[in-house]
Amino acid sequence: MTDLNNRVGATPRQQPEQPVGAGRHTEPDRVRPLEHTPVTKGSTTRVRGRLAGAIVANGGVLLIAAVFIIPLLWVILASFNRTAGLTVSIPDHWTLDNFRAVLNTDTTYRPMANGVILCGGAAALTIACATLAGYALSRFKTKYKRPFLLTILFSTGLPITAIMVPVYGLFVQLNLIDTISGTMLFMAATGLPFAIWLMKNFMDSVPLTLEEAAWTDGASRMQTLWYIILPLMWPGISVVAIFTFVGMWGNFFVPFVLLLSPDQLPASVSIYTFFSQYGEVQFGQLASYSLIYSFPVVALFLFLSRKLGGAFAFGGAVKG
Amino acid sequence: MKQAAGRGAPLVPATVLLLVFLFGPILWSIYAAFTNTSLSGAGAAHSQFVGFANFTKAFTSNGFLNSVLLTLFFTLVSAVIGQNALGLSLALWMRRAVAPVRAFGGAVVIGAWVLPEVVAGYLWYAFLAKDGSLNAVLERVGLHPQDWLFSLPILAVSIANIWRGTAFSMLVYTAALSDIPQEIEEAAEVDGATGRQRLFHITLPMIRSSIMTNLMLITLQTLSVFGLIFTMTRGGPGTKSQTLPLYMYEQAFSFGDLGYGTAIAIMLLVVGSVFSLLYLRMLAPETT
Known part of the structure; x- marks a missing residue:
């Protein structure tokens, strides 16, 4: 389990106990015998x-x-x-007056709840699809694997901002505009390429031997995935889930374009509409609401960085 | 045959979602960019095929050319120069900094990156506004305060984007630098290479592929920045900080010209795809 934790995107070298470059201060003698010369x-x-x-x-x-x-x-x-x-x-x-002033249904509770439903639902959908796809891409050899992976990698780079105008047009025609479910499906799709990519790489690091033993005992592919892989994978899955959720929670443009009714807006949009509507902005309230809105992602990120052994280990995951 | 179908089955949910909600809109946009689809009026009920009219309109419109230039400036200054150089410097310095400095610097820089973009926009609005912190500091040292969001809006949003994005480059470079065997740099040091020589002849060449990857990724990220600029300036004053995504938004939703907005979306997508393909080419040999 610890081994898997380390492998999450980075080399075990990047442990907090042994920070990058620490060796150069603590044991310079080991690799530089020349310095002992007079x-x-x-x-x-x-x-x-x-x-x-x-x-x-x-x-x-x-x-x-x-x-x-x-x-x-x-x-x-x-x-x-x-x-x-x-x-x-x-x-x-x-x-604490600023916090008291914004802690009410219209300003804080409903937008936060909307955000949890929208981003939580979308992230759950992304993770479910990405786990299945990552498993297939990691374990099966088919001729579609390489083109599929290349398409996925290509899609991670597409600017989602650019497609929001066509998505709006499409949503109007499909009658999905201003629906939480439609927005959720779209957000799930935008999170998929990166999630599949990470998930496949994590699955590659789970040894095949355990599965082979399960197959020999007559387990099906899906049984193996459910009973063998997932229990081993949960650190990796939770990393992908947190990344996906944090990205969605901070996303402003997608819900801003696809959702219209004020009572459906998540926190990322309501913070904008609420504080730009009124002439005289209460800056103290804006600041405390910003803190409340940011709290979930900061907390999740702190949790993640402790789990990964220092935030720096994340860089490896980005490299792919 | 049955085996092959069974093997493809786990890919079905992801494929369906991607086809309907990601590639569907892209295909639809290729059609819509050649029509006069609009939010209201004649184009709303019956859109018509208009050929390349939307594209000719773009290339002859001052608003479009203005936002192309602003997007270039924004991408170059905030991503290619700002985030990239600052992220690399931080990653290099972090290796030599003492542990408390490293922890404090890392927490602040990463904190700026973790905050949602709308919050980052408000923070920088507060910092650069007429009654903001920057002017307070300037006044104290006897310099003339000014409304930065009005006088230099595109520079203001670029600096905010540097603040927000530097952590990403720093993390990528920290990971890349940790892959360089220490023996190599130390051997060069023993041979008498100066710090500058080591940096330019050993360290940087060894992380060259990470530099390229990072440049691609931050360029793609910066091309899609919307919320940060929208909360700080809304593209204004006038159109002085209206980058392509904001221009596209205004044309499509404020002026209701979906067809024209889609044509701009296509151009953004093409630029994004070119960068994405280059990125793919760099990673593809490692992809099995």
Whole structure:
């Protein structure tokens, strides 16, 4: 199980206990016996150069982080400030009034519930289809496999934004416009290429021996998938599920185009319509609502990065 | 025969969904782009075939050419230069930074990436607005404040997109750098190569394929950015930050010209497909 966790998209080398490049600080002697030769001019400049490099590196990271954190500070500080404006400032009186003001059915509860239904349903559909497809692509050898995989990979790159106008036209003709179910099906389809791709790669890492034993005992393909593969796969499946859900939760354009009635809108759209409709924007309320809306994805991402052994391991999954 | 059908069965649900909801609209758009389909009026009831009229309209329209230029600027500045260079620098620096700095920097940069795009749009609206934090800082150091979202809207949204997307490049490059055997760089160091020489002659050439892959992916992502710009400027003032997706949206939904909007969608799709095919060519040899 731990092995599978590590394989989720990355090499086991990228463990939090052994961060990237840590070896170079802790055990320099292992691979550089030359440095033990009597002190030469070259080695002192090397040490000096390394020190300068470390200063530049730490300073660079800190500088970028300092610039990047300012907009984040605003949303946190403003949400607890009754008289919040647009500038980052420490509240005179810390208050939960902004949260109280937005925690009602119209502003928060219904859009959040809509988002959970829409994105949860779409992600579940994506995962179910991607698991089946990933299994077939990982285990069976057919002549359709390569073209199918190449089409999937190609589709991961298509700009979904571009097809929203034709999708709208199609939805009007199919009478699917302004329906949660239609939007859910479309979102499930847009999540599929990436989910299938990841799922196939995870399945490839599950050894075949267990399945062969099950086949010998007379289990069918689907029984093997259900009783053997899925229990082994659940870390991988939950990673794909979280990625899919987080992507859908943040998606603004798709529900913005396909859903029209205010009471059907998910949080990603209602935050826009709610705060751009009224002339005088309550910035403190906007900030606290932003926090509430962002909370599920931040929480899921933290969960995921702990599971993956540091957020950095994710990079391997992107590489494919 | 039965065996073959059974093997294809698990692919059926995914294939049906993709055909109906992804490739269906793409095929429909190839038809609709050559018609005068619209939300209201004559084109709504009976759309007619109009040949290449939508495309000629695009190439002779100032609005379209304006948004092509803005899209190029946005993609070049925010993705190819901004996210890419900043992500690579962060990945390189992170290797030498001490653990607390690495953890703090990683949390902030990744935090910016995890937030939903509409929230990112509001955060940057607050930062760059007339009464925003940037002007407050500028005033304190004695510089002249201005409304950045009005004076330099396309630069403002580009910077917001750099903020939002840098983490992706950083993660891709961190993974790529960790695949380089340390012995190689250390051997070069022993041989007296300077930091700059090592970077340009060893490190960068060794992650060349990751750089190409990353450039493709972030270009594709940036081409489809909509929510971020829409919440910050709505494409304005006027059309000064109206990139192609926003132009397409306005033509199709505000002006109701679905046929014309679809023609623009097709052009975006073609550009996206070219990048996607290049990306495929780079990954395909590894795909079995």
